[in-house]
Amino acid sequence: MRRCIISLAVFGFLFTTTVIWACSVPVFRYALERWPADKYSAVVFHRGDLTPEQQKLVSHFDQEGTVGQKSANVELKLIDLDAEPAREDLELWKAQESDTLPLLVMRTPLPAPVPVGFWSGELSEENIARLIDSPLRQNIAKQLVNGQTAVWVFLESGDAEKDKAARELLAQELKRMEKTLKLPEIEQADIEQGLVSVAPDSLKMKFSIVTCSRDDSAEQYLTQMLLSTENDLKDFDSEPMALPVFGRGRVLYALIGKGINPGTIEQACRDLTGPCTCQVKDQNPGTDLLMSVPWEKLVTPATQDEKELPPLTGLTSFSNSEAAKNDPASMAPLADQKTNPDNATAEKQTAKEAGQSVEVAESVSTQPSEAATIPAEDSGSRSLKFKPDYTLITLAASVIVIILAGSYLLLVRKQ
Structure with missing residues (x-):
């Protein structure tokens, strides 16, 4: 009987989670609407205080800077080599084998396929502009x-x-x-x-x-x-x-x-x-x-x-x-x-x-085709918010109730 109860519980859990985490929307469309782009990491290595000119370059990564204004999916990390950096940061610096400072190292989103970064070079306006867009x-x-x-x-x-x-x-x-x-x-x-x-x-x-x-x-x-x-x-x-x-x-x-x-x-x-x-x-x-x-x-x-x-x-x-x-x-x-x-x-x-x-x-099509349009709301653009599916919640609750009821009946019969 205990095995039967456990089996019912496992089935109910798998059934409800499968329903909740799967949907009929095509992958490409669901990804466009629901998956925010992962952020790249822009690591800037330097020694001591940054000069005013260097601080100006770094400010491009602020929310009000170029990166924020252009909605680029990248975040900044400053590493002062004179301030006892973490072991993993020091290893990243050594892997570049460069004497350039400040040095900008770009890494793909974690878990990074290329942990040492896919590009490194001088921290300059030109490099920042070309890295975030083309x-x-x-x-x-x-x-x-x-x-x-x-x-x-x-x-x-x-x-x-x-x-x-x-x-x-x-x-x-x-x-x-x-x-x-x-x-x-x-x-x-x-x-x-x-x-x-x-x-x-x-x-x-x-x-x-x-x-x-x-x-x-x-x-x-x-x-x-x-x-x-x-x-x-x-x-x-x-x-x-x-x-x-x-x-x-x-x-x-x-x-x-x-x-x-x-x-x-x-x-x-x-x-x-x-x-x-x-x-x-x-x-x-x-x-x-x-x-x-x-x-x-x-x-x-x-x-x-x-x-x-x-x-x-x-x-x-x-x-x-x-x-x-x-x-x-x-x-x-x-x-x-x-x-x-x-x-x-x-x-x-x-x-x-x-x-x-x-x-x-x-x-790829040989004939000109019309681009798909995106309909609008009267209130204008806004971020999509997840709406609870009460049908799924009710279904999950029903499965749990059935499992509990079955467990109760089996215990009563045993007594």
Whole structure:
């Protein structure tokens, strides 16, 4: 009898937790609305007091500074090497093998795939600006906000023939996935619970590809960031990679070289478009990119007009520097969100004039398509709040009552 009671209790626990933590909303949409981007760590090593000029640079990471104003998912950590730093901080400093001070070290969100950091260098306005933002990242964000299921970043190897074959295969398979895969039917209970803010029939199966050259100076930091989403990607510098980005800039995983094949592409697409089996972000695969995007304002209901990403104003002093003159597109405002058949041509022309080698993102579909719009509330943009599902609470309570009642009856019979 005791075993029977225990079995009922375990069943009831597993049943209720499974119901609570699973939902019918597609993973890519749930991630966009519900998973805040994890924060990168900007570690600044120095000795003694910072000079006024250095303090000004550090202030860019304040809430009122450039990082806060641009909504970049990064936080600052100051380490004074003369003040007996913690052992792990000292090890991080030694791992850089640099005499530069102050030294800025960038680390991916914990648990960091690359614990020693993916980049280190001089603490300067130029480095801060390029680390937190870039034209390609803004392009990716624009497409995700406009309803793209996922944006695949194709990182070239440098071998033209190998890159061409892999990219054509990727484009071909993504077209096939758009035609063959079906989005799950969203249950009414999940809609009432507020787990999705748009009409289910407005969700589309739509993939696109953006190409990034490893030699592109404007995307140098993004390239290093992509290679740090897993701990061994830098070992494959001679192979092309395809990395699907979804949600709020989350990289699922990388397909490498011959791993870019119909089977792996389909599996990744299924992982992104299937129902969200676990709402807990940390229990899902992927690593977030460092991006300057006010996601909370862009993915919540606001107006019937399409959302528009704010312009890349950048750092005032940096925008006037020689580096900005050489690379004006890195601080240029985003194009209007409304889909226009001429947009791709205009973006490519802009990139060409700016001297960049990054290929502007283009849809895998051969026909122009309308960007998904995000409906609005009369009260304007606001953060989504979790609404308790009283149906689930009632169901869980019922299971507990049944278990207790069964236990009572068994005890009575035994007596």
